[in-house]
Amino acid sequence: MRYVTHFSADIFSLLNSVIYFQKAVLELQRNQRAVSMASFLYSIIGAAGTCLLAVFLSTADKHWAPLFGRIPRMLLTEYAAALSIIFFIGVPHIGDLAALDQQRLSVQTELRPTSLDRTVFLVRFWELPARWALAAMLPGAIITVLFFFDHEISSIICTLKRYGVQKPGGFAWDIVLLGTTTAICGILGIPPANGLLPQAPLHSESLIHTVFEQDDAAVGTSSINENAGQNRSEITSSTGSTERVFTRVYEQRYSAFLQAALILAFTSPPLQRLLGLTPTSVLAGLFLFMGYQSLSVNPILARFASLLTPPSETDTLTQYNLPNNVHWAAIHFYTITQIVVTAAVFGVTLTVAAPIFPVLIIVLVPLRLMLMNRIWSKETLRWVDGWACREGKPEDESSQEQGDDGGESGSRITATRPSPDEKCRSRKDNIGEALFSSDQAVPSGISSNLPGICAEDKLE
Numbered sequence: 001m002r003y004v005t006h007f008s009a010d011i012f013s014l015l016n017s018v019i020y021f022q023k024a025v026l027e028l029q030r031n032q033r034a035v036s037m038a039s040f041l042y043s044i045i046g047a048a049g050t051c052l053l054a055v056f057l058s059t060a061d062k063h064w065a066p067l068f069g070r071i072p073r074m075l076l077t078e079y080a081a082a083l084s085i086i087f088f089i090g091v092p093h094i095g096d097l098a099a100l101d102q103q104r105l106s107v108q109t110e111l112r113p114t115s116l117d118r119t120v121f122l123v124r125f126w127e128l129p130a131r132w133a134l135a136a137m138l139p140g141a142i143i144t145v146l147f148f149f150d151h152e153i154s155s156i157i158c159t160l161k162r163y164g165v166q167k168p169g170g171f172a173w174d175i176v177l178l179g180t181t182t183a184i185c186g187i188l189g190i191p192p193a194n195g196l197l198p199q200a201p202l203h204s205e206s207l208i209h210t211v212f213e214q215d216d217a218a219v220g221t222s223s224i225n226e227n228a229g230q231n232r233s234e235i236t237s238s239t240g241s242t243e244r245v246f247t248r249v250y251e252q253r254y255s256a257f258l259q260a261a262l263i264l265a266f267t268s269p270p271l272q273r274l275l276g277l278t279p280t281s282v283l284a285g286l287f288l289f290m291g292y293q294s295l296s297v298n299p300i301l302a303r304f305a306s307l308l309t310p311p312s313e314t315d316t317l318t319q320y321n322l323p324n325n326v327h328w329a330a331i332h333f334y335t336i337t338q339i340v341v342t343a344a345v346f347g348v349t350l351t352v353a354a355p356i357f358p359v360l361i362i363v364l365v366p367l368r369l370m371l372m373n374r375i376w377s378k379e380t381l382r383w384v385d386g387w388a389c390r391e392g393k394p395e396d397e398s399s400q401e402q403g404d405d406g407g408e409s410g411s412r413i414t415a416t417r418p419s420p421d422e423k424c425r426s427r428k429d430n431i432g433e434a435l436f437s438s439d440q441a442v443p444s445g446i447s448s449n450l451p452g453i454c455a456e457d458k459l460e
Contacts, residue, residue, distance in 0.1 A: 001152045001156075001171065001388070001389050002387075002389060002390065003365055003366075003369060004152070004153075004156075004365055004387075004388045004389060005365075005368050005369075005385050005386060005387055005388055005394060006299070006385050006386055006387075006388055007338065007364065007368045007372070007385050008361060008364040008365050008368060008388075009153050009156060009157070009388045010298055010299055010300050010338060011300075011338050011341055011342050011345070011361070011364060012149065012150075012153050012361050013153065013157065013294060013298050014295070014298055014300050014338070014339075014342045015342050015345055015346060015361075016291075016294055017291045017292075017294040017295040017298065018291070018342065018346050019291075019346070019349070020287045020288070020290050020291030020294065021287070021288065021291045022346075023284075023287045024047065024284040024285070024287035024288045024291070025284075027047075027280055027281075027283055027284040027287065028040075028043060028044065028047060028281070028284050030103075030280070031043045031103050031280050031281060031284075034103050035100075035101050035102070035103050036100070036101055038100060039100040039101050039102060039103070042092070042097065042100060042102075042281070043103075043279070043280070043281035043284070044281070045281075046088050046091070046092070046279060046281035046282060046285060047281045047282070047284040047285040047288060048285065048288075049084075049088055049091075049285065050084050050085060050088045050281070050282050050284075050285025050286060050288070050289065051084075051285045051286075051288035051289045051292065053080075053083075053084040053087060053088070054080045054081045054083075054084035054085075054285075054286075054289040055080075055289065055292060056080075057076050057077065057079075057080035057083055057084060058077055058080040058081075058293075059077070060073040060074075060076035060077045060080075061073045061074050061076070061077035062077075064076075074209075077206070078206040079206075081202075081286065081289055084285070084289070085278070085282055085285075085286060088279070088281075088282050088285065089277055089278055089279065089282060092279055102279050102281075103279065103280045103281075104276055104277065104278060104279055104280065105275055105276055105278045105279075105280060105283065106276075107272040107273065107275050107276040108269060108272060109269055109272075109273075110269055111267070111268065111269055113189060113190075118189065121188045121189055121190065122187065122188065122189070123186070123187055123188065123189040125186075125187070139355060142355050142356060142358055142359060143355075143358075145358040145359060145362055146357075146358035147178060147182065147192070148175065149358060149361060149362065151174060151175065151178055152171060152175075152389075153388075154200040154201070155171055155174060155200075156388045156389060157200070157201045157204075157297075158200050158201055158203070158204045159204075162247060163204050163208065163247070163248070163249045164246060164247055164248035164249065165248075165249060165251065166248070166251065167251050171389070181193055193263075201293070201294065201297065202290070202293055203255065203256070203259075204249055205293075206255075207249040207250045207251075207252075207255070208247050208248070208249050209247070209248060209249070209250065210246075210247055211246055211247070211248055300335060300338050300339065303331060303332075303334075303335040303384070304335055304339070306328070306331070306332070306335075307332045307335055307336070311328065314328055322383070323379060323383070325377065325379040326377075326379050326380050326383050327380075330376055330377065330380040331380065331383070331384055333376075334376060334380065334384055334385075341364065345357055345360050345361065348360060368385075368394075369394060373394075373395070378395040379395075381393070381394070381395050382395045382396065
């Protein structure tokens with residue numbers, strides 16, 4: 001993962017979004033074959049309603065002010081999906097809808113393996129022929145690659161700069177825990193518990209809170225340097241005091257543990273009956289919402305929007321002009337390449353070769369480092385891409401290596417001590433990364449208040 005860039009991570013995230021949309025469509029198709037036309041038409045309404053209501057409620061914290069107060073708005077935002085699901089579980093029991101032949105989730109009435117050929121959960125793996133154990137190593141290796149990449153990309157997305165995460169990541173320990181639980185699931189003969197995109201980023205979104213601090217000019221400058229990397233803005237009043245506004249996430253373990261405990265509890269037959277009340281149309285709507293949430297924070301979407309924007313309006317998307325050596329045509333070609341690669345990998349998932357799609361994602365990593373720098377300029381790649389798990393960009397390291405090979409100490413000093421203009425350009429690149437490579441678009445009207453924009457930018 002040290003060599004993975006946002007190019008591969010964004011493609012994998014987009015692929016997950018597309019797969020969620022596909023799962024929603026497949027769920028509705030199965031519903032169509034099992035129920036009457038009237039019930040199927042309501043299923044479409046129920047799926048769309050579940051998704052749209054969840055999207056609507058998820059905007060409460062940012063766009064509903066001053067309605068209800070801050071805490072109710074925050075609760076509506078954090079539990080938008082759950083509230084929407086509960087609402088549309090109850091709707092089919094109202095009026096004439098209760099007479100429809102609704103298709104609901106299939107659940108068990110007793111705690112036992114789903115297969116009728118098994119009476120206990122323990123798999124007698126020691127009785128399996130050795131040839132089948134050897135044959136399972138190839139698909140097992142592919143699934144290992146999928147789980148590893150899925151989890152690492154999820155961890156990266158959950159710790160984006162805009163979340164203001166302060167504790168270090170635990171990538172290695174996460175993989176140890178995932179491997180342990182997967183091994184236990186194999187012994188018990190149950191599907192391994194893995195599914196992090198976009199559930200994990202949604203968890204981080206629900207834990208976001210805004211912090212307001214007000215200091216004098218000197219203290220504010222010092223504190224901003226300490227909180228580098230957070231999504232923040234600052235407003236300086238006429239008296240010289242500075243109000244800093246930045247976002248953080250509550251870094252705790254209780255919510256994740258509670259979620260896991262509830263999942264375990266709902267495997268019991270009494271609570272499974274509650275799950276059995278859920279129409280499959282609601283499940284399709286949940287898939288739509290999860291796909292939307294994953295897509296909405298994917299930088300490919302922001303760059304695709306710029307692709308559809310007239311050239312005369314593209315500069316307003318970033319609130320400032322691109323560097324002279326970076327052109328929109330190259331950025332658009334980069335975006336189209338990501339979309340085409342995603343479509344190709346998705347096409348593979350629809351064929352008998354579907355199990356190898358994780359390998360295709362992994363292959364993108366060396367292709368990005370060895371091939372793409374021959375197609376795009378270093379300046380363009382530096383603008384739209386960067387390391388996924390660490391600070392910096394691949395092009396910066398290659399430039400340093402070339403500088404070191406140059407031979408003269410003076411050139412090395414120049415490389416390690418950038419001029420004010422270079423520092424300014426570096427900060428601009430970081431903001432460009434926030435729009436095109438990691439987080440979200442810069443809101444209009446606050447560009448002059450964003451830290452990292454140089455003084456001359458504010459005067460332009």
